[in-house]
Amino acid sequence: MNEAIKISSIHIYHPENIRNNQYYFDKYPNVKNLPELLNDFGQRQRYITSQPDENVLTMSINALAPMSDKDIDILIFASTTMEYLSPLNALYLHHHLALKNECVCIDINGNCLGMLMALEQAAIMLKMKKTAKKALIVASDHLSNLCNQNELFPSILFGDAAVAMTLEKVQNETNSGLMDSFYYTDSNFCRETRFPKNGFSQSQNMQDEKIYWGKFTTKECLPHVIHHIDKLLKNNGLTIDDISCFFFSQVMKSNIEKLAETLNIPNKKIEYIADEYGYTGVTSPFIAYSCHQKKNLLRDEDIVLFWTLGAGYQFGIVLWKI
Numbered sequence: 001m002n003e004a005i006k007i008s009s010i011h012i013y014h015p016e017n018i019r020n021n022q023y024y025f026d027k028y029p030n031v032k033n034l035p036e037l038l039n040d041f042g043q044r045q046r047y048i049t050s051q052p053d054e055n056v057l058t059m060s061i062n063a064l065a066p067m068s069d070k071d072i073d074i075l076i077f078a079s080t081t082m083e084y085l086s087p088l089n090a091l092y093l094h095h096h097l098a099l100k101n102e103c104v105c106i107d108i109n110g111n112c113l114g115m116l117m118a119l120e121q122a123a124i125m126l127k128m129k130k131t132a133k134k135a136l137i138v139a140s141d142h143l144s145n146l147c148n149q150n151e152l153f154p155s156i157l158f159g160d161a162a163v164a165m166t167l168e169k170v171q172n173e174t175n176s177g178l179m180d181s182f183y184y185t186d187s188n189f190c191r192e193t194r195f196p197k198n199g200f201s202q203s204q205n206m207q208d209e210k211i212y213w214g215k216f217t218t219k220e221c222l223p224h225v226i227h228h229i230d231k232l233l234k235n236n237g238l239t240i241d242d243i244s245c246f247f248f249s250q251v252m253k254s255n256i257e258k259l260a261e262t263l264n265i266p267n268k269k270i271e272y273i274a275d276e277y278g279y280t281g282v283t284s285p286f287i288a289y290s291c292h293q294k295k296n297l298l299r300d301e302d303i304v305l306f307w308t309l310g311a312g313y314q315f316g317i318v319l320w321k322i
Contacts, residue, residue, distance in 0.1 A: 056082065
């Protein structure tokens with residue numbers, strides 16, 4: 001028997017408050033191209049926090065509510081909007097869950113790429129550490145809180161959510177888990193999407209700080225994404241037909257449509273959820289994964305592909321065997 005890594009559970013939390021597109025039509029009646037923008041982005045609604053004390057930790061705790069397992073060896077928290085810089089946010093979750101002491105806690109800020117990075121790192125750590133059996137990955141972004149509500153963009157994109165996912169080392173013959181990954185970085189855009197705009201040292205009042213989004217549409221990365229998805233598949237002896245489902249960044253529906261068209265991916269092989277959830281940042285491809293799983297469309301030994309990108313920019317691609 002071989003050691004394999006399985007995604008043994010995944011849970012989603014989102015706030016109850018729904019903001020639909022009519023909110024933006026009412027607030028910005030003079031924006032003539034708003035229907036075209038909404039069609040490009042793809043959202044018809046998004047879940048937005050409405051309670052002043054709600055944040056990435058409270059949302060994460062809600063996502064963790066169904067979980068009772070205390071035997072966690074690795075706990076990774078991923079977020080762009082960390083509630084604390086010190087101590088680790090993962091420590092707060094460790095304390096809330098009353099996990100055992102023999103557990104490593106890690107925070108990852110890879111921006112919207114963070115949960116994908118956490119998945120890869122947790123899988124590698126489970127494989128490498130003989131005594132480690134289970135890893136818990138928790139991710140959440142509270143991006144609506146960082147938007148200027150008097151500006152249409154980027155607030156029109158974002159929804160708030162949290163995801164809690166458990167990985168488990170098992171013995172089987174399927175070699176499930178991480179198959180391969182690839183990262184691509186173009187740092188020429190590093191000043192185009194910033195928070196705080198001028199850095200912490202120059203921020204006088206963090207309550208007034210909002211996301212600065214300059215000349216970056218996310219479409220700039222698509223030729224490279226197309227090339228490297230194709231290359232990664234070929235390097236692993238795979239084709240589009242071998243992939244059960246694609247879980248892409250949900251930042252723009254038009255990006256997903258471009259990838260599908262160019263790579264000849266059937267629509268039934270792509271899970272799109274941003275029409276309901278909005279763009280939830282770090283969690284977006286994993287909410288798609290969870291929704292697909294709930295439809296009972298994933299089977300043992302299926303191969304899936306994750307792709308997402310982070311501000312600045314860099315993107316990551318992960319091949320995973322169920």
